[in-house]
Amino acid sequence: MSYAYSEKYILVLSHDEVVHLKCSMLNKMPGLGFDKFANLKVGYAFMMGHAGKKLLFMGQEFAQLREWSEERELDWFLLAEAEHRQMQSWVRDLLHLYRRNRAMYEMDDSWEGFEWINADDGNRSIFSFVRHSRGKKKNLLFVCNFTPMPRDDYRVGVPRKKQYKLIMNSDDEKYGGKGEARPVIYKAVKQECDGRPFSFAYKLPPYGVAIFEF
Incomplete structure (x- = not known):
C-alpha cells in the first residue's frame, strides 16, 4: 500500500495465473476439501475489499x-456439486456488494478511501481494514482470518462508537459454512484495541471473513 495511491491500478488474476502447471485458484489453496474452499473465499473477499x-x-x-x-x-x-455452487454464490454476492457500495470503488486512488485497522497481526494471520465512502457516511469493515484456528472472542478496533451491522459472513450456510447463528448488530464500546479508542468482539470462524457496514 506504500505507493498504491500514486497511480490507478488493477489486481489481475487472469488466465495466465491458472495455466502452465500453476493450478486453478482453488488448487493453489493449502489444505484439503473444506479448507481449500474456505481459504479461497477469504482470499476473494480480501481481493474485493482491497483498494484498486x-x-x-x-x-x-x-x-x-x-x-x-x-x-x-x-x-x-462442477456446479452440480454444492461446494462449487456455494463458491459461485459467494463471488456473486461480493460483486453485488461492490456495485451497491460506493466505499468499494469511489476513492480507490486516495488515502481517504482505505484505512488499515490491523495489518500487523502476523502471528494470528488476521487482518482488518475499512473502506470509506466519500464523506465517510457509509463505510465497510473487513475482518479476515487466514488460518484454520477459530477466534471465539476476537476484538477488533473501530474508528467510531457506532453500531456495526454484519452484512456478509463466509461461514453462512448458504456459502458452505457451518451456519452458526451470530448477532447482526454489534455495538462498539469504549475499549482501546488496534490503536483505536473503540472496539467490539466477534466470533471469527476459521478461514473466515466478516464484512460489517457502518
Whole structure:
C-alpha cells in the first residue's frame, strides 16, 4: 500500500495465473476439501475489499478444479456439486456488494478511501481494514482470518462508537459454512484495541471473513 495511491491500478488474476502447471485458484489453496474452499473465499473477499480495480478469470468464480485450456469449455458440470455452487454464490454476492457500495470503488486512488485497522497481526494471520465512502457516511469493515484456528472472542478496533451491522459472513450456510447463528448488530464500546479508542468482539470462524457496514 506504500505507493498504491500514486497511480490507478488493477489486481489481475487472469488466465495466465491458472495455466502452465500453476493450478486453478482453488488448487493453489493449502489444505484439503473444506479448507481449500474456505481459504479461497477469504482470499476473494480480501481481493474485493482491497483498494484498486479487480479482474477474476472465468471459471474461478465457481472454483474450477482443472487449469484453464483454450481447447475445451469450462467445467460447468462442477456446479452440480454444492461446494462449487456455494463458491459461485459467494463471488456473486461480493460483486453485488461492490456495485451497491460506493466505499468499494469511489476513492480507490486516495488515502481517504482505505484505512488499515490491523495489518500487523502476523502471528494470528488476521487482518482488518475499512473502506470509506466519500464523506465517510457509509463505510465497510473487513475482518479476515487466514488460518484454520477459530477466534471465539476476537476484538477488533473501530474508528467510531457506532453500531456495526454484519452484512456478509463466509461461514453462512448458504456459502458452505457451518451456519452458526451470530448477532447482526454489534455495538462498539469504549475499549482501546488496534490503536483505536473503540472496539467490539466477534466470533471469527476459521478461514473466515466478516464484512460489517457502518
